[in-house]
Amino acid sequence: MQRALRPASVLRGDISVPGDKSISHRAVMLGAIANGVTEITGFLQAADPISTVNCMRRLGVEIDAGESRIIIHGKGLHSLMKPDAMLDAGNSGTTMRLLSGILAGQKFPTMISGDKYLVKRPMKRIVEPLRQMGADVRSRAEGTAPLEFYPAPTGLHAIRYELPIPSAQVKSAILLAGLFAEGTTQVVETTPSRDHTERMLGLTPVQDGGVTVISVVGGTERAAVPFAVPGDPSSAAFFIVAALVAKDAEIVVRSIGLNPTRIGFLDVLTRMGGAITIDNERVVGGERIGDVVVKSSVLKNQGPLSGGIIANIIDEIPVLAVAGAFAEGVFEVRDARDLRAKECDRIAAVCHNLRALGITVEEYEDGFAFEPKRIVSSTVFESFGDHRIAMAFGVAALALQEESVMNDADCVDISFPPFWELLHSLIH
């Protein structure tokens, strides 16, 4: 659906954002293969994590879903059941890639697919290491879904795998498969990616000559533990940028996750001159959380965003580009080729919408660069069916002079169903 987006120069409010998407997926998967009952509070009720819940139900797991509290009746490592139909990951890459690690270790065949966007996304990155572990996984010739899993002829065995690209999804798929493998599976990371899986599994990464090694011992049954899901920093990022670029804003976003592998965007925005402070910092369920206070600021683009920081800010690059569009100087992103393999080609999508703002953009294979000059007073944005593109440029629309339009705005339901209402609740 198309959505009209009115400009707003005064933003005030004290809000919370829904639960972390990455942690919500993992809590459901880990609860399903634990022994005992897992209580998840703060669960993200949005299309993506609901896809994980539905897949787990098909695998025979009983799940009682309340508003934001859900109960998983864990089946232990070896009692998932053969589903009666193909598993549907919807739009969710996290569901497909992480669940593949679990499916590879089952003694029954399964098939998993997804929507028109997900079936185009690369799956070779998980299929290859899973095959190295002995899994019988089949994909389309292009290395895409549907994926078919057959019982591994001689069971899964441990591998030591150096990640060729920084990816928490690939790392997690291997660690989850490692739970079903014989021996100790090791994942070696040269660039850190989000570490929720290892934290939630209680694993201790070891630093070894500039790389991080995460080891998981196969066959170990785990007892259920409760999970308290913090507010999603990636969702908070949209409101933080909205407040920074508004003429007159002061907002508080409460209880957001401050895991260091996720909040590189706060450093980027602070370096740009953003007035951002963190209050009430505390640790809940092993994750640092806090309240973020943001005031309107005059932003200045700094040097190129490239190298090691990219994995940390990968989901926030679209909204950082929006901050860059309302700042002085050159904004540049490099080394972010994987952005082309997200829910849509996010490099192309960001460049398209920046151009719709009247900005001349240089597009590279692995990024983009621009220096904002004169911004249009209103425009038509395209979400390309991608939730983060819709939300990022929904924020840009607030900072224009007249009403704009977002095409296909409903895709925010993937990660943040009340996004538009919450954004409008800040407008004064």
Ligand code: S3P
């Ligand atoms: C995620 C990892 C990232 C991120 C995605 C969620 C996760 O993907 O972009 O939104 O929960 O592990 P990659 O592992 O492909 O970088």
